[in-house]
Amino acid sequence: MLDADRPDGVRLSVADARALGETALQRIGYPADEAAIITDQLIDNALCGYRFASLPRILAIAEDEKTSRPRTAVRIVRETPVSALIDGGNKVGYVAAYRGAEIAISKALASGIAVVGVHNSYYSGRNAYYVELMVRAGMVGIHTASAKPHVLPPGGRRAALGTNPISIGFPSTSGPVVYDIGTASLMWGEVLLMARLDEALPQGVGFDAEGSPTRDAAAVAHGGGVTAFGGHKGYGLSFAIQALGLLTGAAPQDYGFLFIAIDPAMLVQDFPARMAELVARIKATPRRVGVEEIRIPSERAFREREQRRREGLVLDRKVVDALNAL
Amino acid sequence: MLDADRPDGVRLSVADARALGETALQRIGYPADEAAIITDQLIDNALCGYRFASLPRILAIAEDEKTSRPRTAVRIVRETPVSALIDGGNKVGYVAAYRGAEIAISKALASGIAVVGVHNSYYSGRNAYYVELMVRAGMVGIHTASAKPHVLPPGGRRAALGTNPISIGFPSTSGPVVYDIGTASLMWGEVLLMARLDEALPQGVGFDAEGSPTRDAAAVAHGGGVTAFGGHKGYGLSFAIQALGLLTGAAPQDYGFLFIAIDPAMLVQDFPARMAELVARIKATPRRVGVEEIRIPSERAFREREQRRREGLVLDRKVVDALNAL
Numbered sequence: 001m002l003d004a005d006r007p008d009g010v011r012l013s014v015a016d017a018r019a020l021g022e023t024a025l026q027r028i029g030y031p032a033d034e035a036a037i038i039t040d041q042l043i044d045n046a047l048c049g050y051r052f053a054s055l056p057r058i059l060a061i062a063e064d065e066k067t068s069r070p071r072t073a074v075r076i077v078r079e080t081p082v083s084a085l086i087d088g089g090n091k092v093g094y095v096a097a098y099r100g101a102e103i104a105i106s107k108a109l110a111s112g113i114a115v116v117g118v119h120n121s122y123y124s125g126r127n128a129y130y131v132e133l134m135v136r137a138g139m140v141g142i143h144t145a146s147a148k149p150h151v152l153p154p155g156g157r158r159a160a161l162g163t164n165p166i167s168i169g170f171p172s173t174s175g176p177v178v179y180d181i182g183t184a185s186l187m188w189g190e191v192l193l194m195a196r197l198d199e200a201l202p203q204g205v206g207f208d209a210e211g212s213p214t215r216d217a218a219a220v221a222h223g224g225g226v227t228a229f230g231g232h233k234g235y236g237l238s239f240a241i242q243a244l245g246l247l248t249g250a251a252p253q254d255y256g257f258l259f260i261a262i263d264p265a266m267l268v269q270d271f272p273a274r275m276a277e278l279v280a281r282i283k284a285t286p287r288r289v290g291v292e293e294i295r296i297p298s299e300r301a302f303r304e305r306e307q308r309r310r311e312g313l314v315l316d317r318k319v320v321d322a323l324n325a326l
Numbered sequence: 327m328l329d330a331d332r333p334d335g336v337r338l339s340v341a342d343a344r345a346l347g348e349t350a351l352q353r354i355g356y357p358a359d360e361a362a363i364i365t366d367q368l369i370d371n372a373l374c375g376y377r378f379a380s381l382p383r384i385l386a387i388a389e390d391e392k393t394s395r396p397r398t399a400v401r402i403v404r405e406t407p408v409s410a411l412i413d414g415g416n417k418v419g420y421v422a423a424y425r426g427a428e429i430a431i432s433k434a435l436a437s438g439i440a441v442v443g444v445h446n447s448y449y450s451g452r453n454a455y456y457v458e459l460m461v462r463a464g465m466v467g468i469h470t471a472s473a474k475p476h477v478l479p480p481g482g483r484r485a486a487l488g489t490n491p492i493s494i495g496f497p498s499t500s501g502p503v504v505y506d507i508g509t510a511s512l513m514w515g516e517v518l519l520m521a522r523l524d525e526a527l528p529q530g531v532g533f534d535a536e537g538s539p540t541r542d543a544a545a546v547a548h549g550g551g552v553t554a555f556g557g558h559k560g561y562g563l564s565f566a567i568q569a570l571g572l573l574t575g576a577a578p579q580d581y582g583f584l585f586i587a588i589d590p591a592m593l594v595q596d597f598p599a600r601m602a603e604l605v606a607r608i609k610a611t612p613r614r615v616g617v618e619e620i621r622i623p624s625e626r627a628f629r630e631r632e633q634r635r636r637e638g639l640v641l642d643r644k645v646v647d648a649l650n651a652l
Contacts, residue, residue, distance in 0.1 A: 080592055082408060082438050083438055083592045083593055111408060112406055112408050113439055113440075115588055115593065140570070152611070153608055153621075155613055155621070156611035156614070156620055157611070157613060158612050160611040168566040170572075177569070179563065211612065229556050229557070230555050230556025230559060231555070233509075233556060233560070234556055234559070236505045236507060237505065240505040240623070242604060243494075243496050243503070243604055244466070246496075246590075246594065246600045246601060246604060247588070248594075249593070252600065252604040260586065260588075262441055262573070262586075264572075266406055266441075267404070267411045267573050267574070268411065268443075268574075271572060271573070274572045274578065275569060275572060277578050278568060278578040278579075281486065281578050281579060282486050282487070282568075285478070285482035285484055285486040286482065286483040286537065287481055287482060288482070288537060291481035291482075293481075294479050294486075295558075297562040
């Protein structure tokens, strides 16, 4: 998934990549402020090394049938000082979940803690992006996203759970730390890509539309599904995230974005310094021969981001051409 | 881990088992109200099929060097309408975490949401027990527990993380649903038991005190450790739970019990009915040949509990004798 230099690549400054994304999104009907919100995440995903979660997503948004349906403003349906239920107005998750994270932050800044749920939306991209927003506002952030079924429960022949990511982030004096995983054994985007490239899936993770095990990515992509990561523990986590999605007002097997923001200062002093101490202690674990360093969640991504901010981004020429042609 | 009938077993009614536990705990210095709280969980663990998390734990509590140190009352150090930081007073986690869950419930009932952290305590037993308390009060509950190091980070030669369980529970009209896992690849209690029985650990999960891979449970138990479950995703979750422990006021590599209680009615109507619908939908997933049912987290445990409540508990005679001899 790393964004390496490629012969068919176009190197763009961050500013040029941003302009490319915002212009393309405005051409498919997103107003300037929303185009900026969406592009900001897509650029950040590219900077962090998630090439397929970057500007190519605009092409996927353009093709999605939900994009052609009417959109209304993202609005708060119900709220208290510590909570909000948000109707995403059929706006793509990049926008609706962003508003959810913003509202969770402002309520937690005022009340110490907040829980916010967003429904009537789809596809919110990379969860760590929203959690980092919360973390940069000083919060410990938890974010889960339920989705349409792509994951089979153990013993099942049909997908019943989403790829259901969870992200948990922490402010520290040595920089934000953000855990972010999908609970499927493969990202669904990876499955789709492997189907396009005719690559075989790893053994034991894929099932076709009949529920039979297969390594054929195309068969998985067309009505099949994958296992959860980590056996029954991962399945249970996926199930719990699907259930947390119900707090957002989403239907049982639909997209639901949940945010919990906690101001750590309400509980302990100097949380960011304590967090930096934990990171330093874990990193100081004696290493096995040949191991260069003990990794902390998000460390690799944030380090790459610093480098790419200086060096710019490399995009596929085909993607650049397709975005310009929208 | 199932509590099967055993030739060296003593069958006790729930009431008799409760009296046995409470009496033993009072003899080692716990007042009647705390002995009742501890025993209630130990009995529940046995009813749910967790034999080793049951009355034998009283023997472990009696032997623990922390039990011999001075104890003070569990007290709230700092609080807001939505939070509490609790000093466990060196009381065993069964008592201190119970107070934490109680306070989380009462604050969430009043404010809609609450976060509570407990430090200066140790060993709280089975996380699902506390989460079920929250769920039976109508809350969606999240509970994590950080602990002393028993888990090696990938590439590490020494344990740096606790076995760090996470539990997430939901009220439903078809009964509580509680997800509860440890993030270690084996429960530490299992490792200790296998060391005692001279059993070999599964391949690839254990390391000795030097950080070398081993299947020798005794070598792992004496200064070694195990991997996290589920590869880097499980490691990251373990790391995040260790970090959440910092919100409790615990030191970076010590016991910290965190509770988040959310009143679902603040966000959506009829959460318990929606939850029952999700459970029904997942259970209705078409099954592979030979699969009797699609399982939901906690379903097996709660079903066994109903049966054992009627049939009573079977305890090892040695355990009963040792408890009577305390």
